[in-house]
Every structure is written in C-alpha cells, then in structure tokens.
Amino acid sequence: MTTFRDMDNGKNNYQHGELNLSSEDYSLLTDLYQLTMAACYTGEGIEQKRACFELSVRRLPEGCGYLIAMGLAQALEYLAKFRFYPGQIAALQSMGVFTHAPECFWSLLAEGRFTGDVWAVPEGTAIFANEPFLRVEAPLWQGQLVETYLLNTLNYQTLIATRAARLRDVAGEKATLLEFGTRRAFSPQGALWAARAALAGGLDATSNVLAALQLGEKPSGTMAHALVMALSALEGSEERAFSAFHQYFPGAPLLIDTYNTVGAAERLAEKVNSGEMKLTGVRLDSGDLVSLSKEVRSLLPGVSILASGDLDEWEIARLKAAGAEIDGYGLGTKLVTGTPVNGVYKLVEIDDIPVMKQSSGKITYPGRKQIFRSYAGGKLEVDRLGLFNENSIREKPLLELVMQAGKQLQKSESLETIRQRTAASVASLSEETRCLDQPISVKVEISELLQELTDKTKILTAETQRTQR
Template sequence: MLASQANSLRTALAAETNLDTRRMRSHSIDLSASQLSVFPDEYGLLSDLYQLTMSACYTGEEIANTPASFELFTRRLPADYGYLIVMGLEQGLDYLQNLSFSPKQILDLQKTALFDDAPNSFWRLLEDFRFEGEVWAMPEGTAVFANEPMLRIEAPLWQAQIAETYLLNTLNYQTLIGTRAARLRQAAGPKAKLYEFGTRRAFSPQASLWAARAAIAGGIDATSNVLAALKLGRQPVGTMAHALVMAISALEGGEDEAFEAFHRYFPAAPLLIDTYDTVAAAKRLAQKVADGLSLNGVRIDSGDLVQVCQQVRSHLPDIPIFASGDLDEYAVERLRAEDACIDGYGLGTKLVTGAPVNGVYKLVEIDGIPVMKESHGKLTYPGCKQVFRQYQDGQIIGDRLALAIESTQQGEVPLLKRVMHDGMRISESESLDNIAARTAETMQALPESVRRLQTPEPLTIELSSGLESLIQSTQKRSL
C-alpha cells in the first residue's frame, strides 16, 4: 500500500515536473518570439543611443527644457524622381502620443553602465515624460520637394531630440512606398487594377504593414497582406502559387484538374496559368469558358509579357489578364506603351523596396535663436519655415519656402498644418480613402514635366526674402 502511494506520488511529481518544464520551454519560446516585436509602451527605447545620451547631456547642462524646433525634410530627391508624396504622419503622431519610459526601461538603461556619469535629474526627466510639443506637418498625400519640411516639431529640446529616430523611420519608409505607388498608378493609368504583393520582400513584418498602408494611400487598389487588409478595413486580394498547380497536377492528373479544384472553392479568384505552357493553358480555358465556365481572370508571372499576354488575349478576349513578376513603374509604362493587353498588376519587390528616401531631421531654432548647418553638401536653412504652394488654373506652378511668420501671398496655399498641440492631437485620423484622393488630386495638379518617370524637371522652389535674409545673418553670426 505504502509502496503504491509512493509510486503514485513519484508519478505525480514527475508529471508536474514535466509540465513545469514544458511551461518553461513554452515561456522561453514565447519570450524569444516576442522579444523583437515592438509595442507602444516600448516606444521610448526605440531610438538611437545618441538621442538618449544627448538628452542626458542637455539635462546636465540645464538646457533640456529649452524651447527648440526641428524640421524633417530631404536634401535631395532619389534619382529620376521629380517629387515625393508625404506618408507616415499617422504613425508618427501615434508614436508621440504613446512615447514614455517605464520604471523597468529606466532600470535597464541604468544597468548598461553607459549613463553612470549622467546627472540624476536625467532619470527624473524620463520618469515624468509626456510629449508636450507642437507638431506642424504636411497632410499625407501631399507632394513635397527637396529642402521643404514635411514636418516640424516645436518642443522642449530633449523631447524634440528623442523623437528623431522613429519619425525618420516611419516618414522615410512610407513616403518611399507612397511615392512609388503614385508613380505606378501614373504608369498604369486610372483603370488598371493594382495590387500590392510585397509582404515577403518588405524589410520586416512591421514594414510590410506600413507598406500596404502607404501603397493604398498612394493609389494601389488592395493588398495581399491579410493582416494589413483587415486592420485597414479592406478586402485582401490574391490568386494562387505555382505550388498548388504542381501539387494537384502531380496527384490528380494535370493542370486542368488544378484549375478546376481551385475554382471549385474560390470561383471569384483569377487562375495562375504560367506554370507550364501559358498559351496552351489559355486555349484550354477558352474552351471551358465557351462551355459556360465563369472565369474572373488569369495571372501571368513570367515570360515576355507583351507577347504572351497578347496571345492569351486572343484566346480569352473578355477575361481580365493580371501580370506580376518584379514589375516597377518603368516596366508597367513600357508594357502599356506596347499594348500588352494587361488589365491589372501584382506589384511586390520593386514597390516595397528601392532607393531610400533620405530624409533628415535637423535643429532649426533654439530658444528663439535660428541655427543652421553649414557643412559642405549638407547645408540646412535656419528658422521655422512654411511652404507656400502656388497654383494657376488648378496646376502647381511653384513653391515658396518662407519663414513660418511670413504671410500668405495671393494664389498661395500654406502646406504645413498644426496637427498636435501640447502633445495632443487636434484633428481626427484621416481615412485611407481621403489620403488616396488627395494623392490623386496632387498628381493631377503636378506639371507633366515634374511627374514624368524619365528625366523629370524640378519644380521651381523660391526662397522668400525673409528666409534669404535670415540665412545671411545666421551665417555671419557663426563666423
């Protein structure tokens, strides 16, 4: 009896030990899987180290709370770009509203020993942190040019400094995607369906969500990223991969069986027809369409798209043809010019990657004193600025970069709007539909010479007399 009880106890203890071990392993797996996911309560540490070390230095020098203004802009546009389309403001404002430092995060910083000589008042600053600044920004979907601020922060010096890394991350990346989307829409024309397929090529899972958002706001119709689509209140789109065709062909007899199987469960989805012989597949589908098959489209991902799509069109004259395969705006423009008979495009790698938007974030004023960087090739303009856009008959004819205190002249529209006061948003989030409409209106208003894909001409950017005077006086003061 006692031996039996002892055995039962040992069995129970062993089972509990095994359960605890599994729990520990599970916890370890969960922890490692989530370690590099970013949550809003971690925004404070999502920063380059020098933002924090500079802030500690400002604190020690007792200038941390001095009023300061920083502007985010690009010194030059990517090669062969005549403009950029501003995107990413929504995520930037979300960051500023959620920016904080928890006791554990402060302790983790202290454990690095990097701040051993920092003043104790720095830690108190972090403990009590809440962003208290003003934000002026161009609305998303607005065209911007070199040296024009997309965004300006007016805040205590250390708060404005802390924000640099994250703001550059979201505005630089989403502006790149929004601009490429606008260029693709221009190349494809207003009627073509454009789908974002870039999740597997985006620079991270987080970037894939931002890419989907910015692409739709820039003029793309939909995304294949299911999470992004549902978060954005959209319907995800997609077809199938070659693997389905090969698998069912091998197991059930052939390519037609694969088409029939997929169409049985997803009758509204296009069929991918280039796994083996694209034209032969189109011929067989044409017979099935004649026999009553309701086919909503075919997708072609390889080959000479002009020749192949024209041949497919000859067999399927009323069926939408979608093309994919590392296409960019130049390829789409060429395919359209050569009458490739394509109704829509799946756009991946070339949409969500590419030459970066090299935006910078620079101090322009401290305690009411204008400042400027004078390094060779990296000159910045001093003072808080406004961009005044000039229109004639609905067309943009030029911009005037001026001081924020200067007045609007006849025919001009100021582009920077105040969107945050004392750290609180003063306007509602914009819908993607509104941003996409603004992008489309912006593209229509740009001169053809500026928006063309090949050798665009720069828009005329005039410096106001007030800004020119301030540049000269600031340069003299620094000598």
C-alpha cells in the same frame, strides 16, 4: 512575450530573442546618441529649452521629380504614446553607458511625456527637396529623442507612397494595381507600413491580410505555383488544380504560367466557351508578357489579365507602349524596396534663436518655416519657402498644426481621403515633373525674409566662432 511593464525595477530582464515590437517599446526604438544627448542636455540644464526640429529631404531619389508625403498618422500615434516605463529605465541603467549621467535624467524620463506641437503637410501631398514636411516644436530633450522613429516611418512610407503614385500615374486610372510586397518588405512592421502607404498612394488593394483588416480594407490575391504543382502531381492534371481553386474561390484569378501559359489558356477557353466555367481573371507571372498577354487575350477575350513578376513603373510603361493586353498589375519587390528617401531631421531654432547647419553640401535654412504653394491654371507653378509667420494672400500654406501640447487635434484621415489627395497632387504636376525619364522638379524659391535670416545667422555664427578662437 515579456513586456517592460512586467520587469522588476533594477533588473535587465528584457533580453529575449523575439525582437518583436509593441507600442510599449516605442521610446527605446531609437539610436543611442538620442539618449546620450538628452542626458547631456539635462546635465547642462537646457533640456526644457523650447526647440524646433524640421524634417525634410536634401535631394530627391534619382529618377523622381517629386515625393508624396506619408507616414504622419503613425508618427502622431507614436508621439501620443511616447513614455518610459520603470523596466525600460532599469534596462538603460544596467547598460553601463550612463554611469556619469546626472541623476535627474532618470526622473526626467520617468515623468516625461511628449508635450510638444507638431506641424505637418497632409498625407498625400506632393513635396520637393529642402521643403520641411514636418516640424516638431517641443522641449529640447523631447524633440531630440523622437528623431529616429519619426525618420523611420516618414522616410519609408513616403518612399512607398511615391512609388505607388508613380505606378498609378503610368498604369492609368482603369488598371487594377495590387500590392504584393509583404514577403520582400524589410520587416513585418515595414510590410504593414508598405501596404498602408501603397493603398494611400493609389493602389487598389493589398494581399497582406493583417494590414487589410487593420485598415478596414478587403485583402486581394490570387494563387501560387505550389497549388498547381501539388494538385497536378497528386491528381494528374493542371486542369484539376484550376477547377478545384475556382470551385472554392470563383472570383479569384487563376495563375496559368506554371507549365505552359498558352496551353493552359486554351484549356480554360474550352471550359469558358462551353459554359462549364465563368472565369473572371488570370495571372501571368513570367515570360514575354507582351506576346503572352496578346495570345491569352485572343483565347479569353472577356477575361481580365493580371501581370506580376518584379514589375515597376518603367516596366509597366514599356509593356503599355508595346501594346500588352494587361488589365492589372501585382506589385511587390520593386514597390517596397528601392532607392531610399533620405530624409533628415535638423534643429532650426533653440530658445527663439535661429540656428543652421553649415557643413559642406548639408546646409540647412534657419528658423521655423512654411511652404507657400501657388497654382496657375490648376497646375502647381512654384513653391516658396519662407518663415512660418510670413503673410501670403494668393499662396496656400502647406504645413498645418496637427498636434498641440502633445494632443492630436483631429482624427487620422481615411485612406480614401489620402488616396484622393495623392491623385489630385500628382494631377497638379506638370508632365516634365511626372515623367520617368530625367524628370524636372518644381522650382522652390526662397523668400526674402528667409534669405535675410540665413545671411544674418551665418554672420552671427562666424562671429561666435572667431570669439571662441
């Protein structure tokens, strides 16, 4: 694959059909307007002004009472590697879009690195609407250019981690939950992020081999209908398919619903009862999972039953309420897709001047902010959104300094640490916030100082607009 390091300066040699991504591509994985705005800032001589951007969601996805913040590790990795190589700059120059851009813009890109500070809530923390869970403080051009990638990784991983946390909450601590979503994820890169976020959100394992190896985890999976059909056709029986797979992978569950679920369970029961086979688990992928699981349980009482097939937290809740005999679930399509997390990344301060967006329905609060969280009886009681330098004795500030002057301050946390934080975050929420039917989110109060700054900023903005007229 051609990389940007290999390109001759001045030539647009990057065009090819692979559309794969490496860390050298990070800086160009952005929206065009990020680059055109950076060029404009440079032309106006304000590109080095200190700017603050905050990432938050205006509203929670429908049916969600909370979100689980995720994706920080990949965001920091991106910022640490952010740079433009000569071939990339040559490719941008060849586009014809930047004909009138100032010459110093190109030297800015060539010499530039991310040199800013980043504040963020730890991964696995429950968050709510209008709470900034990441803040970038950096020269204006840098803070602007990194917006697209930060939104991509934090929005998607937060979505998956939230779904995973809800699935764990509904299924219970003892249930086995496996991530099977690679084939339904929106891209190969998305599949890796989905696997990571799902594990950090509370799932036990992923079937994605690459993701598991990169994360230091052990992949988990079963078998597909193709093996059953192939061996049945070639060797004359479904039983031969089960015996063969069990011979090579004795610990893996057998998929028993290719033809007749109950019939397959009866034949397996004979082998188990005779001592011919020690079966650990079976998987059901279709049909009436309630009645089938009960029949299979009666035939194979000591065997774990795993269910799959477009399952989500609502379906798991229904299966449990109906008395289904299911020990674990394989989660795919509805875990890695669904209603997106609509995170936004907005400028809140420039050169120590607080700014705010006042568009109808899209108002933002000005200035650098902090989330102050308070508990009562071990339960999250209220969040207070205030200015970053406010003092609080009994409340816990959530945003922490994680990168300073472009250097990550600590190593990325382990999945187990994040998984435990996720579980504790969910456990701290009330039942009305965790419920699936019309959840009620946690109240987020606005501090007096933040409200005063908001009112003052509105007045100053209005005066500026009148002066311009």
